[in-house]
Structure formats: C-alpha cells, structure tokens
Amino acid sequence: MKDVTMxxxxxxxxxxxxxxxxxxxxxxxxxQIEDKTVTAxxxxxxxxxxxxxxxxxRMNDTIDICRVTGDIAIDGEDIYDRRVDPVQLRAKVGMVxxxxxxxxxxxxxxxxYGPRIHGLSRSKAELxxxxxxxxxxxxIWNEVKDRLSAPGTGLSGGQxxxxxIARAIATAPEVLLMDEPCSAxxxxxxxQVEELIDELRQSFAVVIVTHxxxxxxxxxxxxxxxxxxSLVEYxxxxxIFTSPSDPRTESYITGRIG
Amino acid sequence: xxxxxxxxxxxxxxRTRKRNAAEKRFRFxxxxxxxxxxAMLVLLLVTIFGNGLGAFQQTFITLNVPLLEGKLDKSxxxxxxxxxxxxxxxxxxxxxxxxxxxxxxxxxxxxxxxKKQAALLSKSAAADLRDFVINDPSMIGKTVAFTFxxxxxxxGYLKERVTRESIADDKSIDAEQLDLVDALVVAxxxxxxxxxxxxxxxxxxxARPEAAGMGVAMMGSFFMMLxxxxxxxxxxxxxxxYLEEFAPKNWITDIIEVNISNLAAVPSIVFGILxxxxxxxxxxxxxSAPLVGGFVLTLMTLPTIIISTRASLKxxxxxxxxxxxxxxxxxxxxxxxxxxxxxxxxxxxGTIIGLAQALGETAPLLLIGMIGYIASNAPDSVASGLLDPxxxxxxxxxxxxxxxxxxxxxxxxxGIIILLAFLVTMNTIAVLLRRRFERRW
Ligand SMILES: Nc1ncnc2c1ncn2[C@@H]1O[C@H](COP(=O)(O)OP(=O)(O)OP(=O)(O)O)[C@@H](O)[C@H]1O
Ligand SMILES: [Mg+2]
Numbered sequence: 001m002k003d004v005t006m007x008x009x010x011x012x013x014x015x016x017x018x019x020x021x022x023x024x025x026x027x028x029x030x031x032q033i034e035d036k037t038v039t040a041x042x043x044x045x046x047x048x049x050x051x052x053x054x055x056x057x058r059m060n061d062t063i064d065i066c067r068v069t070g071d072i073a074i075d076g077e078d079i080y081d082r083r084v085d086p087v088q089l090r091a092k093v094g095m096v097x098x099x100x101x102x103x104x105x106x107x108x109x110x111x112x113y114g115p116r117i118h119g120l121s122r123s124k125a126e127l128x129x130x131x132x133x134x135x136x137x138x139x140i141w142n143e144v145k146d147r148l149s150a151p152g153t154g155l156s157g158g159q160x161x162x163x164x165i166a167r168a169i170a171t172a173p174e175v176l177l178m179d180e181p182c183s184a185x186x187x188x189x190x191x192q193v194e195e196l197i198d199e200l201r202q203s204f205a206v207v208i209v210t211h212x213x214x215x216x217x218x219x220x221x222x223x224x225x226x227x228x229x230s231l232v233e234y235x236x237x238x239x240i241f242t243s244p245s246d247p248r249t250e251s252y253i254t255g256r257i258g
Numbered sequence: 259x260x261x262x263x264x265x266x267x268x269x270x271x272x273r274t275r276k277r278n279a280a281e282k283r284f285r286f287x288x289x290x291x292x293x294x295x296x297a298m299l300v301l302l303l304v305t306i307f308g309n310g311l312g313a314f315q316q317t318f319i320t321l322n323v324p325l326l327e328g329k330l331d332k333s334x335x336x337x338x339x340x341x342x343x344x345x346x347x348x349x350x351x352x353x354x355x356x357x358x359x360x361x362x363x364x365x366x367x368x369x370x371x372x373k374k375q376a377a378l379l380s381k382s383a384a385a386d387l388r389d390f391v392i393n394d395p396s397m398i399g400k401t402v403a404f405t406f407x408x409x410x411x412x413x414g415y416l417k418e419r420v421t422r423e424s425i426a427d428d429k430s431i432d433a434e435q436l437d438l439v440d441a442l443v444v445a446x447x448x449x450x451x452x453x454x455x456x457x458x459x460x461x462x463x464x465a466r467p468e469a470a471g472m473g474v475a476m477m478g479s480f481f482m483m484l485x486x487x488x489x490x491x492x493x494x495x496x497x498x499x500y501l502e503e504f505a506p507k508n509w510i511t512d513i514i515e516v517n518i519s520n521l522a523a524v525p526s527i528v529f530g531i532l533x534x535x536x537x538x539x540x541x542x543x544x545x546s547a548p549l550v551g552g553f554v555l556t557l558m559t560l561p562t563i564i565i566s567t568r569a570s571l572k573x574x575x576x577x578x579x580x581x582x583x584x585x586x587x588x589x590x591x592x593x594x595x596x597x598x599x600x601x602x603x604x605x606x607x608g609t610i611i612g613l614a615q616a617l618g619e620t621a622p623l624l625l626i627g628m629i630g631y632i633a634s635n636a637p638d639s640v641a642s643g644l645l646d647p648x649x650x651x652x653x654x655x656x657x658x659x660x661x662x663x664x665x666x667x668x669x670x671x672x673g674i675i676i677l678l679a680f681l682v683t684m685n686t687i688a689v690l691l692r693r694r695f696e697r698r699w
Contacts, residue, residue: 062583064507091586101577103596113595114585164581171585 010035010175010205011056016070018051018060025051027229029070033175033222038197038206040216040237043226044252049209050098052226053177056207057093058086074175091118094173098180098209100160102152102167107144110152110163111135114171130170137199138166139192158189165196169204176200178208182215194219213253217241225249306674313672316453316468317408317416319379319442321356325391327399336395346384349391350376353383353406361438364445368438378435378442380407382462382469408448410468410665412439416450419664456672461632461654467665470658472673474633478548478648479617479680481637485552485644486559486616491609493556494563501564502571503593522561529558530622538626546627546647554626555616562615566608570601603695610688614681620652629653651677 011033018026026048033039041049051060058079060066072079079089091114102110111131114120121127131148135141140162144155152163161184168176178197182190197219200206210216216223217237224234225246233240233249244250265271270278327334329348331341354372361368361375368375380386383406390404391397411431414420416439425431442448459471505511533554537543543550574597582592598605623629628649637643649657651673658670 057584059580059583062579087583087586087588090583095584097577097580097584099577101575101581103578103581104600113582113587117585117587117591117595167581167585 007034007036009033011072011074011207012076013052013055013072014070016052016055016068016072018048018055018069019067020051020063021065025229026055029226029231031224031231031234033205033207035205036201036203037222038201038208038220039222039224040220041207041209041224041226042211042213042216042252043232045211047226048229049226050179053095053179053207053209056175056177057090057095059090059095061086091171092173093175093177094168094171096161096164096168096176096178096181098183100157100164100184102155102160102163104151104153106149107135107152107155107163108148111166111170114167118171120172134166134170135163137169137196138162139196140166158185161185162189162193162196165193169200173204175205175207178206180209180211182210182212190215213241225252227252306671306678309668310671310673310675312417312419313456313669313675314453315417315450316456317413317448317450318405319408319412319448320403320405321353321360321447322401323352323356323387323404324359324401325398326352330391331395331398336398338392338395341395341398342392344388346388349384349387353379353387356404360442360445360447364441364447366438366441366445368434368441370434370438374435375438377431378409378412378439378448380409380466380468382466383407407468410466410663412448413450413468414665415439416443416448417668419668456669457676460634460636461649461657463632464661464663467661467663467669470666470669472651472654472676474636475649475651475654475673476676477636477643478551478628478633478653479650481548481640481643481648482552482555482650483613483617485549486555486613487609489552489556490559490563490612494560494609494612495567495605497560498564498567498571499593499598502568503597504589518561518564522565525621526558526619527621527625529554530625532557533622534625544645544647546631546649547645548628548648548650549644550626551623551628551650552644554622555619558619558622559612559616562612563605563609566611567601567605570604570608571597573604574600603692606691606695607688610684610691614684617680617684618652618677620650620656623650623653629656632657651680 009032011031013029013031013033016026016029016031017024029052031052041053043049054060055068055072056079060068068080074089074093078084103113105113108131111134112127115127115130121130132141132145135144140159143159144150144163152160155163161181165178165181182193185193194215197206197208201221208216208220220237222235223237223240225232225240225244225248227248233244233246240249241253244253329352330344331337333340354376357375357378358372376383386406387404390402408416409431411420411425411428415431415436420428420431422433422436425433425436439448455469455473456471457476458473459469460474461471462469501511501514533550537550537553538545543553578596578600579592582596583589587595620629627647630653631647631649633646633648637646637648655670655673655677658666658673661667
C-alpha cells in the first residue's frame with residue numbers, strides 16, 4: 001500500500017543516457033525515486049534495468065567502455081560531479097548483486113568489512129553489535145550465530161544472498177540498490193527477504209530490480225517499467241498493475257512481451 | 259531416422275563401434291606418449307645418478323704425521339709470523355716421513371721412493387697440513403693423525419674409473435703405485451667415504467680435481483637468487499597489479515602487454531649482453547659479481563612473474579571486486595584486501611618457478627664473466643657475497659664439464675645432482691605454499 005503522504009525525493013535522474021561503446025543502452029530516462037520507499041524496476045531481459053541501477057552508485061565506472069551522461073542527483077547533489085568520490089558515494093548507496101558474492105572470508109568478516117573500512121565502530125564490542133544487528137535484519141542471524149568464523153562461501157545460495165544483504169546494510173547506507181536479490185532463493189527465503197525489504201523501507205530508499213511481477217506488486221510502492229532502454233512508464237505500483245497507461249506495460253505485465 | 263524397432267540398446271551399432279575404436283586408439287596414443295616421457299625421465303635420472311653419485315664419495319688417506327719442531331718452528335717461539343714463513347715445501351718431507359711410517363707399521367714393502375709414495379696424496383695435501391698447523395700452532399712437536407685427500411688418480415682407481423690398462427700413458431701414476439694403493443686399502447689406511455667438502459668447498463685448479471667443491475658457487479647462486487627475489491617479486495607484482503587492475507585499456511597498455519609476452523620468449527643470452535653493456539660497461543659495476551648476475555636474472559625472470567601474476571589476478575572472479583567496491587572500498591582496498599590474497603598462491607608459484615628457472619640459467623652468466631671465474635674463498639659478508647667475483651652452480655657445472663680430467667667430469671654430474679636437489683626443493687615449496695594458501699570461493 002502506498003503511503004498517503006508523499007515522501008521527499010531521494011534520487012532524481014534526468015536525461016540519463018548510457019552507452020556501452022556504440023550500444024545506446026539507456027535512452028533519456030527521467031526518474032524521481034522517493035525516500036523511504038521501495039521502487040521496483042521491471043522490464044524484459046536486456047532492457048537496461050541493471051545498467052540504470054548501476055548508474056545510481058556509479059558501479060558503471062568500473063566498465064571501461066561505459067559512458068553515462070545526464071544528471072543524477074542524490075539529495076540534490078549531482079553524483080557525477082567532478083568533486084564526488086565514487087568510493088564515498090558507494091558507502092552511502094549500498095548494493096546487493098544478482099549473484100550472491102560473499103567474500104571468501106568468515107561470515108563475521110564479511111559483514112564487518114564495510115564498517116571497518118569506513119571506521120563506523122570505535123571498539124570490538126561496537127563492531128560485534130553492528131554485525132549482529134545487520135545479520136538479524138537480514139534474517140540470517142539464527143542460522144549463522146554459532147558459526148560466525150566459518151567461511152561465508154560455505155553457506156547455501158540463499159543464505160549467501162542474505163549475508164550479502166547484511167553486508168550491504170552494515171555500512172548504514174541511505175539507499176539500497178538490489179539487483180534481482182531473490183533470483184537464487186527458494187520461496188521461503190524470498191518471503192524472508194521481501195519482509196526484510198519492507199522493513200528496510202523504514203530507514204532507506206530501496207530500489208529493487210525484479211523479474212517477478214508478483215514480487216514487484218508485493219514489495220514496492222512505485223514501479224518503473226523499462227523497455228529497450230527507455231523508461232516507458234513510472235508511477236504508483238497499484239496504478240501500474242491495475243490500469244497501465246501504456247499498451248507496452250500492459251502487454252508486459254500480462255505476459256505478452258518479455 | 260532409424261526405425262525404432264531395429265535399434266536395440268543391447269547391440270552396438272556400427273557408428274558407435276567406430277567411435278569406440280577411435281577412442282581406444284586415442285587412449286593408446288596418450289598412454290604411449292606418457293610412457294615415452296616416463297622412459298626418458300628414468301633414463302635421465304639413471305644417467306645423472308649413475309655418473310654423479312661418485313662425486314659425493316672421496317678417497318682419503320689417514321697418516322700419523324710427526325709435526326717436527328725442527329722443521330716447522332726452528333725458533334720454538336710458536337710465533338705465528340715465523341710459522342707462516344715455512345712454505346709447503348717445508349711440510350713435504352713430513353708427509354714422506356709419515357707415509358714411510360705407515361708402510362712400516364703395516365709391514366708393507368715397496369721399492370718406490372718416498373716422493374713417489376707421497377704422490378698418492380693430493381697435490382693440495384701439503385697446503386692442507388700447513389693450514390692445519392697455522393690454525394693450531396700448539397700441535398707442533400706432536401704426532402697427529404691427519405686425513406689427507408688422495409690424489410684423483412687414486413680416487414679414480416678406487417672408483418674403477420682408473421684401471422691398470424688406462425694408466426699406460428699416464429705420467430702421474432704407475433702400476434707400482436697402484437700396488438701400493440691396494441696394500442694400503444687392505445691395511446685400512448686408504449678408504450673411500452662421504453665427502454662433505456664436495457658440497458661445501460670451493461672449486462680447485464685443474465691439477466687437483468679431488469679438492470674441488472660446489473660450496474662457493476652455491477653461495478654465488480644464493481646471492482643471485484636473493485637479488486632476483488628482492489627485485490623481481492615486488493617489481494613484478496606491482497607491475498602486474500597496475501596493469502591488470504588500474505591501467506586503462508588503450509593502445510599503450512596493449513603495446514606493453516605484447517612486449518612483456520615477447521620478453522618472456524627472448525633468449526636469455528640477450529639479457530646477458532644487455533647486462534654486460536649496461537651494468538658493467540656503462541654503470542661500471544664489478545665483473546663476475548653475483549649482484550650483476552642477479553640484475554640480469556631479474557630482467558629475465560620479470561616477464562615470467564608478471565605473466566603468472568596477471569594470470570592469477572585474472573582468475574579472481576570479478577564479482578569479488580564488485581562486492582568490495584559495492585560496500586565502498588577503494589580500488590586499492592579491493593585489490594589488497596580481497597583480490598591479492600586470492601591470487602597469492604598463483605603469484606607464489608609463478609615466482610618460485612621463475613626463481614628455479616633463474617637458478618639453472620647459464621647463458622647470460624657467460625657474458626658477465628661468471629663462468630670460468632674460480633672463487634677460492636666463500637664470501638664472508640653480504641657485501642662481499644654480492645660484490646666479490648663468484649661463479650654460480652650451473653656455471654660451475656659447465657666449467658667442470660669442459661675440463662680435460664675425467665675426475666672433473668664426475669664432479670660435473672655430481673653438481674647436477676645438487677642443482678636438481680635445489681630445484682626439486684624449490685618446486686616442492688611452491689606446491690606446499692600453494693596448498694597452504696589456496697582458498698576456495
Ligand atoms: N558490461 C557491459 N558491456 C557491454 N554491454 C553491456 C554490458 N552490460 C550490459 N550491456 C548491454 O546493455 C544492455 C542492457 O543490459 P542490462 O544488463 O542492463 O539489462 P537488464 O535489464 O539488467 O537485463 P536482465 O534482466 O537480463 O538482467 C544490453 O543490451 C546489454 O547487452
Ligand atoms: Mg540485470
């Protein structure tokens with residue numbers, strides 16, 4: 001259910017174009033992402049959802065051939081400004097990747113790594129607290145509390161993904177980007193993660209890419225539908241799913257393109 | 259499509275039979291290739307050990323030498339300066355005397371003159387005895403049981419390399435002397451046993467193969483490896499990390515990449531001549547010094563280390579880098595905290611293999627004067643180890659192999675065994691380190 005009160009705009013993107021070499025992957029996208037809201041990006045495979053998501057924390061900088069133009073501002077500050085250090089930006093905008101990618105270190109170190117490098121804790125006890133809190137919020141604490149020193153890579157796929165979520169929220173980001181976080185999860189773990197997303201909404205702006213219409217409908221308040229690199233429709237999730245204004249949106253959510 | 263009624267799983271059709279036959283043939287080729295390889299290896303090892311093990315045994319002659327005060331220290335003052343004035347000529351008569359005593363004590367009769375009897379001893383025997391006395395002048399006046407190296411001909415006779423037929427034209431030994439050797443062996447004065455000096459000692463001149471050892475050349479190799487490790491590892495790893503993780507992909511880095519691959523294939527002698535031109539002729543570093551050898555081998559090893567390091571960095575899944583950057587790690591933190599530890603086993607293996615290659619390298623040393631140089635003393639400090647002229651293990655082996663006396667030939671094979679022992683040890687360490695540091699992700 002969409003909140004009655006309109007939240008403030010956390011991320012505002014205008015005229016965003018992304019090129020991979022000659023491939024024009026994102027075409028003139030304008031999107032306003034609200035704070036303390038879950039925004040879902042949906043669309044057929046290859047339409048540019050991940051690409052756009054990666055623009056929001058400048059992960060695209062690591063791809064040599066990728067070029068981004070346009071304005072993306074977080075809290076009114078242009079993140080592609082020359083003075084912005086992407087490292088600092090990424091501490092503020094956490095990311096969970098499509099494929100679980102825990103560090104080949106212990107479960108504890110996986111979660112503690114971010115707080116450590118950002119100096120978020122002054123003592124071991126404080127760090128322990130952050131680790132426990134993050135693991136609890138990611139709904140994995142009960143499964144791993146007895147083996148915090150075991151390698152994170154030894155967990156099951158779904159557990160690894162929740163560990164990655166714990167790792168992302170441990171750095172206390174303001175925005176959490178999730179690229180198909182549930183694609184490796186079973187229905188139970190998916191439900192847990194969805195619950196978690198709903199809870200995280202209290203503190204962050206969450207942007208989630210998903211291929212599941214049901215998931216988008218369940219967890220998000222706003223939905224953006226991408227098609228062939230363009231943003232076709234963006235708005236209130238209920239509206240998009242019940243009375244889409246664009247025929248392409250309608251055929252996608254009813255399963256005719258994708 | 260074949261008729262489903264005619265195709266039965268219980269009978270093999272012609273096509274499958276043909277494929278199975280092809281597979282069998284291929285396995286046979288593979289097995290014969292491996293068999294041939296193993297046979298070569300066995301042949302190699304049998305030859306090396308067959309020829310070389312003898313070098314670790316040496317013939318010694320133990321005599322009771324009367325260290326007469328009248329000959330060695332006429333003044334009786336035990337003044338080291340005066341004792342040092344007595345040359346090896348002063349010691350020779352003592353050895354003749356000792357030999358005669360030994361014959362008398364064992365009831366051996368011979369028509370040989372004293373000098374010819376003493377010729378069974380190594381040509382370095384008098385010098386060894388003199389060194390012993392200078393080290394401990396209090397021994398003067400006593401009779402000491404001293405173990406001399408036997409002449410290489412005697413050694414060869416005991417090792418069946420020298421026979422009564424083969425010495426027909428040999429001026430340094432004759433049949434009567436061999437009779438005497440036989441008698442002394444029976445008496446227990448001459449015996450063959452393990453020779454540590456071959457592993458620890460210095461090379462010796464052409465006339466004294468029995469005294470030649472590998473030790474000083476080993477020190478030369480050791481100091482070269484030290485230089486190579488200290489330079490090639492940090493430079494190679496830093497260059498690889500920069501190229502792999504930080505450098506923009508453009509034509510300059512492409513050229514560098516191609517050049518590194520090409521450098522790995524450059525014949526090592528080219529690095530030798532480069533070393534001669536740059537380090538010795540231009541920079542005036544000392545000739546034959548392990549420092550220069552180390553520099554040259556560093557140049558040679560760098561491409562190996564860079565290539566293997568880059569390969570191990572490439573093998574680290576990119577998702578690990580994304581994960582680190584995603585939580586706000588800087589590029590350098592992502593490399594040093596996550597990528598490098600995962601690549602470490604590969605880097606270590608590459609480094610050790612590069613070092614092993616450098617250890618066995620001979621050609622470049624030729625040009626900087628490390629082959630043919632005979633260092634007679636082991637270096638006594640790190641500086642002298644790096645800067646004093648020295649040889650290296652493979653250079654020493656080459657040097658021995660080209661000398662005329664067959665006694666050196668045996669030592670060359672023995673040297674190869676030592677070199678192989680080093681290489682096997684290094685490779686074992688590489689494997690162990692790999693096992694130790696390998697982590698799965
Ligand atoms: N690293 C890259 N290099 C070059 N082109 C890329 C790269 N990543 C994505 N692309 C291209 O950009 C376009 C959008 O890809 P993107 O990964 O954003 O799609 P997506 O919507 O996330 O698809 P999916 O749902 O399958 O994950 C595609 O045409 C793809 O080929
Ligand atoms: Mg994607």
